[in-house]
Structures are given as structure tokens and as C-alpha cells.
Amino acid sequence: MNIQEYISSGVLEAYVLGALSDEENEQVTKMVAAYPELKKELDAIEEAMYQHALSNSKTPPASLRGRIINSIPEAEETKVVSLSIKKKSGLYYLAAASVIVALFSASFAAYFWSKWQQAEQKVLAMEQQNTAIAQNLNLVNNKLKQDITIKEQSIANLQKDLSLVLDTTTTIIKLNGLTISPTASAVVLWNKATHDVFIDVKSLPTPPSDKQYQLWALQNGKPVDAGVFDVLDTSYLQKVKNIESAQAFAVTLEKKGGSPTPTFDAMYLMGKL
Secondary structure, eight states: OHHHHHTTTTHHHHHHHOSSSSHHHHHHHHHHHHHHHHHHHHHHHHHHHHHHHHHHHOOOOHOOOOOOHHHHHHOOOOOOOOOOOOOOOOHHHHHHHHHHHHHHHHHHHHHHHHHHHHHHHHHHHHHHHHHHHHHHHHHHHHHHHHHHHHHHHHHHHHHHHHHHHHHHHOEEEEEOTTTTTTTTTTEEEEEETTTTEEEEEEOOHHHHHHHHEEEEEETTTTTEEEEEEEESSSSSSSEOOOOSSSSSSEEEEETTTTTTSSOGGGGGEEOOO
16 A cells, blocks of 8 residues: 555545545555554644644633623522633634635645646647647648649640640641751741741750840741740740741850840741641
8 A cells, every 4th residue: 555645535534524435434444543654644644733722812801700600590500610721622623624615625726737738738739739730731722732733724724735746737847956056956836827836845954144036937948036045844835926938947056035136046946847
């Protein structure tokens, strides 16, 4: 048996206060008889209650005795018995009970206040956790929406490219690399009915930051500007300027934004119809 746990349980205080049942009182009596440590603790509790009762007691005024005697009806013999608080008397236990109740009240108040604080901290922690989860879910949801938007746009571009390729009025011209870049290549899709022109870059060297590739349509041997394009994103067809007629297409490297006339010694690609 753990003596300290038994002492800390408060059963000895309840025993002194007379707050236990007959069966519980009998059990405490047996325990105290069996364990000297419990007997010592019980004596200490009784002594503490007694001393507290004495320290808080007040001496009644001298006139009180006379008033009490005068209030008693006359009889053949009136006996006045001197009363005093004795250790372990009923008055002693009554006074001790008030002390223990006060102590228990304070202890319970502190105990429940501690539990309340712990509960508040747990609730706060749960609220913070829920807020973090909600924020993470919101981030994930936004990311999914962005991904879906990108996928939908990609699908739309692919459908558009496919419809252009399948259109019988679309002519596909393969542009091959020239001496300056023999491994470069691209494909031009030219719709003769709508005059729309798209370029699909397969392979071209990354240009300097101040340079940009430009597409040209050769009409009767004369170059016509078909617009500039980028090589960083080659996942879709790039729309350039409309061309009404052409016998060939070529690509040169020009200053950023394009040039009114082609730089022939910077021609990278060419393809004939």
C-alpha cells in the first residue's frame, strides 16, 4: 500500500470531520491501527485543527454570563456548569470542520481553476490547429484551381492546334536548319483560307537577351515580315502575323522586337512549300 497516496487522498481529514460512513470509519480505524505513519498523520491533523480553533476563538464579554443566568427560569436549585473547549470535544470538531471546509473549498477552487486553464489552453491549441489546417487546405485548394485552369488552357490550346492541323486548308511547312545552326528546326502551319500563320519551334538556340527570332514569308522572292516569336515555351503553337501568299518561310535572328528587313547572314531556318 502507498501510504503517501492514502494520506494525500483526504480520507483522514474526512474521518476527523465525521464525514465518512460507518463502514468507511471502520476501515480508517483499521488502517490507522495497522500503520503507525497513518496514526501519526491523524494526530497531526487533529492537533492542527485544535490549534486553529483556539487561535481563532474569542473570549465572550463578562456581562454575557449574567444575561444567560438571568434568562434561566427560577428553580429550587440552579447549577452553573463551567464550559471549556477541550481537545477533541464536539465544539473542537465543529471549529475544525469549518477550517477543513474552508481548506477544501480553496483547494477545489484552485483545482478547478487549473483544470479550466488547461481546458482553455487545449481549446486555444485546437483552434490554432484548425486555423492552420484551414489555411493549408485553402492553399491546396487554390493550387488545385490553378493547376486545373492551366490544364484546361493547355487542353484548349491542344484542341485548337489539332483543329488547325486537321483543317484541309492548312499547309504544313517544315523549316530546316541552315549552316549557322544545322540542328535547328521548326514547323509553320499556314491556313490559306484564313491566312492565319502559326509556328511550332522544335529546336532553336536560346537568343541573347537583346535579340529575338523573326519569321519571314517569301513572296515572289521578297521577304515579308511574319512577326517575332519566343523559344522559351515550345509547348504550343505560336500565332504570328497573317500572310496572304508565300512560296517559302525563313527565320532570322534580329534585334528584340523585330526588324523591317531580314539579316541574311543571321538566317537560321528555311522551308519551301
